[in-house]
Amino acid sequence: MTPTPTRRHGQQAIIFVALLLFCLVLVTIQLWLFVGSLEAHLRGNRAMSIPAAIISATVFGLNAWMYFGVRRIERQDL
């Protein structure tokens, strides 16, 4: 049975909110990484900054992928 457009829209909205919440969690992790690596750098410990930058860039890639994925699905729906 194919879902009706309204039901489909509702499902999409739920997925959208779930992705948005996930994105929020990821951004919070990035914020924590940013503050942590800044503090470590000022403390004189520089071992952490490169891994933190790599993880942060990966998280950004994931966020961008989710965002463009949502945009693509929206455009397909139009």
Place this chain on the structure above:
Amino acid sequence: MERRLQEEFPVSWVDDDYVTRREFFRFMTLASGGLAVGTAGIAAWSALSRESRSFDPVRIASRAEMRAGSSLAFAYPRSTDLCLLIRRPTGEFVAYSRRCTHLSCPVDYQPDHDRIYCPCHNGAFSLEDGHVLQGPPPRPLPQIRLEFRGDDIFAVGLMRGEA
């Protein structure tokens, strides 16, 4: 009233909400990009900042002047930068900045514990590389690079310690 409002502003509330969420998603993605760039900037700053800097050599003392387990205060590289030259009981010479990395109290050598001690908040630093042994200091003490020319001891540069 509501009908009139709908006629004058024909916006679907559900869709409007959806657009707002999408914009929020875009904003979060941009914020994520900003944080990634910021963290990369800190990594670049860490990689590029220099471990050690050289200054004009300054004679501090002669070896003979210092007995084992003693210390001597001097200023380097500027006259306001107080430092401490230490001759450890083993005979080895080391020199560190005298300014505690916590709240800048002057630190002192403790020969009986073979460490550098800050009396303000009970902080202590190692004589090996200046790392923090105890107390609130957040960073190691900067180390002064020494050079020996004949019997004379010269300060030639400043090294930053790793935490």
